[in-house]
Amino acid sequence: MVCMDRYLSGVQLARLLAIDPDARPYYRALAETVRSLILDGRLPVRVRVPAERHLAEALGVSRTTVTAAYDRLREQGYLESRQGAGSWTALPDAGSLGTENPWIVTEDDGLLPLHCAAPLATRALPEAVAAASEHYPRYALGMGYDTVGLAPLRQAVAARYTARGLATRPEQILVTAGAQHALHLLTTALLSPGDPMLLESPTYPHAIDAARLRGARIVPVGIPDDGWHLDLLTSAMRQSAARLAYVIPDFQNPTGHLMDDATRAGLVSAARKYDTTLIVDETWSELDIDEMPRIAPLAAFDTDGRVISVGSASKLWWGGLRIGWIRTSAAMVRRLAVLRSTVDIASALFEQLVVARLFEDIEETRAERRRTLGASRAALVAALAEHMPDWSFTVPSGGGSLWVRLPELSGSALADAAACHGVRLAPGTWFGVDGTLEGRIRLPFTQPPQVVTEAVGRIAEARLRGAYGARPALPLTPTL
Known part of the structure; x- marks a missing residue:
């Protein structure tokens, strides 16, 4: 129906x-x-x-x-x-994305990994691991786990929110096994099967997975090329009576848009009016590349506890740490802690110690990412201008990817062709709810400049050959 x-x-x-x-x-x-x-x-x-x-x-x-x-x-x-x-x-013969997860590569297949926007580990990681190793033994005197998270890490996360203009106490922080774990906890706690959940389109693919797993009725809201239209978001909330809305206001994945203060305030006001809880993904919030005034966290506009923020160590420091967090009310933290104890009890203690140490030098890491991502972004833009001048995109001021509009190509067909030439791509359909966004691809600039330059050259070769069925190239080992 x-x-x-x-x-x-x-x-x-x-x-x-x-x-x-x-x-x-x-x-x-x-x-x-x-x-x-x-x-x-x-x-x-x-x-x-x-x-x-x-x-x-x-x-x-x-x-x-x-x-x-x-x-x-x-x-x-x-x-x-x-x-x-x-x-x-409607969509003709619309179908789901299928049961096979397109992100998972079970072994090194030799393709340049432009399907994933995760950067390599920061240079601060080895020192933080060494510091954590030094302090790790003294924690062996305790039980070894805490459902809400290690106190030093919760204090560090709370202090960072406070420094960004959002006063936060450690009791408002729940440590999770990454942002995706946080999203699953929240949808499980706050959604019943059949409840409407608003998602941006395009959006982070695993948010779609979480909504589907919970049996939510997905309410997509398109994001035009110039960013969010508040009236579209507001009318979608009102018309659907969405219980939850998942948004990425900071260098949105995959578009790279940054939501301004006025839209943030209006979005929170609309959520209050229509009784919608906002889940705000801040995974990319610390990764501004261009100099700009800092924008307050979306929860800074909240007055009644309906904005829940989700963060992660994966993009700023390293995805292998598998540490994330939820910022919400202390009461909701206690509720979520009881829920998560039925699944995994607590996050790994050693990784929590590592991330707590990394927070001590967060500005140095942000400066490092600004340099490395800026260099890779410049290399990607230059390579596209040389090889694919008819592709259109807006260069974001931060984040980790370009959201590219293809003039006449199918993103899925191009991804298949690029794989034959040694590059793994993320077609736009991965980021759409109903099989839409076929005319798009996401191109990350989280790999080193030489990798993205080589990748674009190979994509151009795939396109030049008619690509869709071009002969396979020999397996490649990426230079990382």
Whole structure:
């Protein structure tokens, strides 16, 4: 059964459409633009579109023109209609992403790893490991685990939030086995099967996994190329009555967008009005590359405890540490600690000691990442300008990847072709909820400059050869 409680007004849809007024026939251009919005994820699936008369008024065209466009979209499978209920967006033969996890590579396959945006370990890691080793034996006098997390690490995380402008006590911090573990705990605690959960589109793929695993009814909200539109987020909350909303306001993965203060304040206000709890993924929040004023954490705009922040050591320091955290109310920390004790009891003590030590020199690590990611970002942009000047993207001011729009290619087909030339890519469909975003790929700049430069050259070769079925290249060992 199709849920049609979400809809766009004629004005909202018209604002998303960028059509040359001289395009002929106009109805065909209108249909193709709507189709592109759906495939690109900016117009979510299963959203009711405005009545033909309302869209015609908003566009300043005849109703006959909109009727013809809607008819064309229905023929192609991008609109479904029911008498008395209206029309809503759809995908022809839409299916799930499948059961096979595209991120998992069980062994070194020799391909350059541009499917993953995780950076290599920071230079501070060996010293932190040595310091943790020195202090580790004295913890053997205790039980060896604490469900809420090691006190020194909780103190360090709380102090960092306070330094960023969000007063926080250690009792408000729960240490987890990474951000994904945190997200699973929160969805388990706060969602029942069938509850609506709002997700950005595109978004972090494992957030989609968490929502599906919990049996949530996913409510996608498209992120246009210029960033979040507050009215789209707000209307989605209101129309769906979403219990939870998962957002990435800091160098959003994969788009790289950074949410401004006004949008943050408006989002929290809307969540309060419509009784939605916000899960805020701050995994990339410390990785600004360009000089800019620091933006307050989204929870700084919260007044009633409905914003829950999730952080991780993976992107700033190293993914192998598997340490994350949740910042919320002390009462929610206690509730989540009871829940997590049914699964894993506590995070590994040694890794917690390592991360607690790394927090002591966090500014030095941020400066290191600024240099290394900045160099790789510059190398990636230069290589794309040389080899693929017709690819379009916005260079983000931080984070770890470019969100690239392909002019005529299928992202999935390009990923298959690139694999034949020694590069593993992440097609846009990985980041969409309903098989959308086919015309996109995510290109990370978290590998060294020579790696991303070599990778782009190989992608260009795959594209030049017609690529989709080009002969396989010999296995490569990446230079890391």
